[in-house]
Amino acid sequence: MKAHLTRRYMFSASHRLHSDEMSAEENRATYGKCNNPYGHGHNYTVEVTVSGPVDDRTGMVCNLVDLDGFVHKKILERYDHQNLNLLSEFVKAVPTTENLCIAIYEIVKRGFRKAHLEKIRIEETMMNSFEYSGEDL
């Protein structure tokens, strides 16, 4: 019997949306206030959804200690109270929440082996959220 399990985490980070491939004017037109040169920050909420058979012995899809441990070490320690633009994954990619979703999905997909990753969903603010479930969808 399979189920989906979702855990929510929070981190705070700054970013600036700016593409080197656009002129200053284009950047301004595309990103508006998000292009302000000194950046700005958000309280991000990340939802990690995993799935798998519910283990008869534990009643669990995966032990939350394992999931929490992985996410704290690999996601929260990497992103919390950081400037996203300075991280290697955003040297070329613009640190939009779309790209952040993909980056986090790739880290969890590659490193977390205790359950199947279904989806990463990020709330950048209470008013907008983004989801990524891999390339197949």
Place this chain on the structure above:
Amino acid sequence: MVYLTRKAEFSASHYYHNPEFTPAENQRVFGKCNNPNGHGHNYTLEVTVKGAVDPKSGFVVDLKQLKDVMSREVLDAFDHRFLNKEVPEFFTKIPTTENLAIAIWQRLAPKLNAAQLHRVRVYETPDLFVDFYGEDFYGEA
């Protein structure tokens, strides 16, 4: 097809323990949740049903009926109970959020006639929830 979701809340206590594990194993696997005197949560239940909109009523399902089934089958049995000791499913199964979602599905599915059960979501806390889409959803038993 239209999807309709109804929420409900219940509060209950539980603890995690597998009698086949040694005390040390139980402690290692379940941590604080293994405390035999139990602890509690305010659970939020979301039940999503799907169906065609009835042309006469404009409803997917009569919300009053859905609410009554949820109250009778789930809330009356779970609310303000010690799940391990008072809810038969959990005499043998560990009352994790996963198993709660499955048990709630199994209680509701046979009682819903007008609309089809699509998803049972159980929040144990605002930061942890489980979705169950039925035994057939994943294409295997």
